[in-house]
Amino acid sequence: MKLRVGFGLRPRLLAALVFTSIVTLVVAALALLPPLQDNLTDQAARDLEATTTADAPLFEDRIEASLRASRGRGRQERLNRLQLDLQDRAFTLRQRTDARVIVADSVPSDPMITDTDFGGSSVPISDILRTVIDRTGDTVRGDNRVTVTRPLDVPRSVSLDAPAETSFVLVTQKQLDDVTTAVDQVRNAFVAAALVGLLVAALLGIALATTLGRRLARLRAGAMRVIREGIDAPTPRDDSEDEVGDLARTLAAMQQALRRQEAARRAFVATASHELRTPLTSLQGTLELLQEDIVEERLDPAEARELVAGAREQLRRLTNLSAELLDLSRLDAAVPLRSEPVELGELTRAVAAEFELRAADASLVLDVPVPPGPVWAGGDPDAVARVVRILLDNALRSSPHSTTVTVTAAYHGERACIDVADEGPGVPEADRERIFERFERGTAASGAGGFGLGLAIGRELAQRMGGALTLAAGTGAGGARFVLELPIELPAGSHPEPEPARTAG
Numbered sequence: 001m002k003l004r005v006g007f008g009l010r011p012r013l014l015a016a017l018v019f020t021s022i023v024t025l026v027v028a029a030l031a032l033l034p035p036l037q038d039n040l041t042d043q044a045a046r047d048l049e050a051t052t053t054a055d056a057p058l059f060e061d062r063i064e065a066s067l068r069a070s071r072g073r074g075r076q077e078r079l080n081r082l083q084l085d086l087q088d089r090a091f092t093l094r095q096r097t098d099a100r101v102i103v104a105d106s107v108p109s110d111p112m113i114t115d116t117d118f119g120g121s122s123v124p125i126s127d128i129l130r131t132v133i134d135r136t137g138d139t140v141r142g143d144n145r146v147t148v149t150r151p152l153d154v155p156r157s158v159s160l161d162a163p164a165e166t167s168f169v170l171v172t173q174k175q176l177d178d179v180t181t182a183v184d185q186v187r188n189a190f191v192a193a194a195l196v197g198l199l200v201a202a203l204l205g206i207a208l209a210t211t212l213g214r215r216l217a218r219l220r221a222g223a224m225r226v227i228r229e230g231i232d233a234p235t236p237r238d239d240s241e242d243e244v245g246d247l248a249r250t251l252a253a254m255q256q257a258l259r260r261q262e263a264a265r266r267a268f269v270a271t272a273s274h275e276l277r278t279p280l281t282s283l284q285g286t287l288e289l290l291q292e293d294i295v296e297e298r299l300d301p302a303e304a305r306e307l308v309a310g311a312r313e314q315l316r317r318l319t320n321l322s323a324e325l326l327d328l329s330r331l332d333a334a335v336p337l338r339s340e341p342v343e344l345g346e347l348t349r350a351v352a353a354e355f356e357l358r359a360a361d362a363s364l365v366l367d368v369p370v371p372p373g374p375v376w377a378g379g380d381p382d383a384v385a386r387v388v389r390i391l392l393d394n395a396l397r398s399s400p401h402s403t404t405v406t407v408t409a410a411y412h413g414e415r416a417c418i419d420v421a422d423e424g425p426g427v428p429e430a431d432r433e434r435i436f437e438r439f440e441r442g443t444a445a446s447g448a449g450g451f452g453l454g455l456a457i458g459r460e461l462a463q464r465m466g467g468a469l470t471l472a473a474g475t476g477a478g479g480a481r482f483v484l485e486l487p488i489e490l491p492a493g494s495h496p497e498p499e500p501a502r503t504a505g
Contacts (some may be wrong), residue, residue, distance in 0.1 A: 013212065017205035018198065025194045033187055040179040045146045049139050052096050052148045052172045055089075059103065059170050060152045067154070081111065086114040104128050105150070106167040113168070123172060124149075129260035131169045144180065147173045208416055215244045219251065220269060230260045261438075276321070279314030286311045302497070319394070319474050337380040337464055341491040344375040344409035351388045352407055363401040366392075368408075375409045377416035378467040378489030384418075387461050387469065390454040391482050398424035398480070404476035415467070416488050421481035430469050455482075462486070 066085035070078040090101040094116045099298045102123065114121060123146050127140055131149040140147045142153070211266035215238055219501040222236025235255050238248035286307045295297040352368045359366040377384070388407070403423040410417060427435060438456040462469040467486040 013207040013209040014202070017201055017444065021198055021201040021316060033190065036186060037179060038181045041141065041176055041184060044174065044176060044179055045139060045141060048097055048146060048172055048174050049148050051093070052150055052170060053137070055093050055391070056150045056152060056170050059086065063152060063154050065167055065348040083113055090116050093172065094424055095189065097171040097172060097174060102171035104169045105133050122174065128169045130173060132167050144177065145173060145175045145307045147171065181282060212244065219248055223251065226255060231255060231262055249371060276318070279313060279317050282314045283311055337383050339378055339380065339465070341376050341489045342379050342381050342384055344377050344416055345371045345380065346408050347385055347405050348388060348418055351385050351392065355392050359396060359405065362396060363486055364396060364399055365404040367404050367406045371409050374418050375411060376488060376490050377486035379467065379486050383461045384486070387421070387484055390417060390458045390486070394454060395422040397418055398422060400424065411488070414487040414488065418484040419481055421479060422481045427471060427480050469472070
């Protein structure tokens with residue numbers, strides 16, 4: 001057997017692991033990075049807006065105090081005094097927010113009353129005028145910066161140009177370069193982490209795929225050795241507690257089962273050869289004797305009857321073997337069974353009638369109690385009858401003279417059952433399950449014929465009808481009781497009895 005070359009398990013495992021890692025990282029990047037800058041921008045704007053709003057009353061108090069202190073002086077002098085008084089307040093706010101702080105009056109000019117930016121950057125005149133007109137604050141974002149304006153309410157009595165009303169505006173303007181820098185740093189760190197993660201995933205994938213590939217290769221080599229050398233080749237082993245280890249143990253169990261089947265097959269061939277040779281030799285000798293007596297015209301009726309009886313017994317053995325082999329072939333071919341209501345009481349009486357003569361010849365009593373009412377089960381009538389014949393044949397062969405074989409049909413719980421009990425040597429504990437395997441016979445067999453197929457066929461037939469064939473617990477040296485269980489199925493138009501008929505034991 002050649003190994004097909006293709007896209008093997010190892011590269012597929014590696015590709016699946018790496019692909020999964022890539023998809024995970026891409027999804028994480030899409031979920032994290034795009035909203036990160038927006039979230040940081042929103043947070044920076046909210047922080048600046050809150051700080052500006054909180055400091056606006058401080059600027060109002062400072063303006064009012066400065067203008068009151070310089071009342072009666074000229075406008076320029078008062079303006080100079082106001083600029084000095086607001087300068088430290090503006091720089092304090094700048095230190096807290098890292099933003100440009102501007103204080104302008106109702107007619108903004110350049111320079112402003114206070115401006116912490118000495119670089120000559122443009123002043124947001126439009127934002128200031130809008131605040132002067134609307135007397136409401138505003139927050140404007142754009143060009144990677146945020147601008148917050150707040151009107152400053154100063155009493156008219158202390159305005160800069162009395163008696164005219166003068167309005168003041170507090171402006172804070174912050175560049176968001178730190179937000180962009182933070183996002184870039186996070187992105188770079190994420191990319192670096194992703195590359196490291198992919199590298200680790202690839203290394204782990206290679207290690208895992210290589211280890212798994214080697215273990216599977218060992219199992220394949222063991223299987224190929226079994227093909228070349230047969231079922232007696234060494235069993236492949238893998239003691240790991242994972243799926244591959246479980247596969248190895250399953251292969252080992254399969255090989256053990258094949259060994260048992262092969263041993264059973266060899267035993268069956270030897271047994272069948274012996275069992276076939278014995279009745280065929282006996283039949284040949286009987287027919288030759290009868291032919292000689294007929295040719296020589298010295299036929300003794302009593303001797304002829306004895307020879308014919310022996311021939312019939314050998315023919316019965318051959319018939320049983322052929323019937324078991326036919327049943328076995330049908331089971332292996334999965335020939336479908338019928339499913340219909342079967343009245344077990346009538347069926348057991350009909351099958352038992354077939355064995356009455358044989359029971360009488362063996363000085364056995366065949367007892368078939370009549371149940372209190374019909375016992376209905378679902379199954380194939382022919383298959384059910386075949387199982388009962390197998391059980392009765394075993395019971396008659398294993399029962400000593402002057403004992404009783406009892407066949408009982410009854411309801412047991414939710415099942416309809418047929419019990420076949422004998423008073424023979426029973427079944428040893430070690431053989432309770434082995435006797436249901438193909439080509440296996442109990443160690444305490446009576447020595448009568450048998451090929452180790454009957455109970456195996458009976459159990460398989462019962463299971464295919466949805467039932468079971470078991471050896472009742474407690475049966476040992478005091479006889480054996482086999483129980484055929486089948487699902488209850490009443491005929492159409494009937495109703496279940498209030499209390500189904502039951503039998504003890």
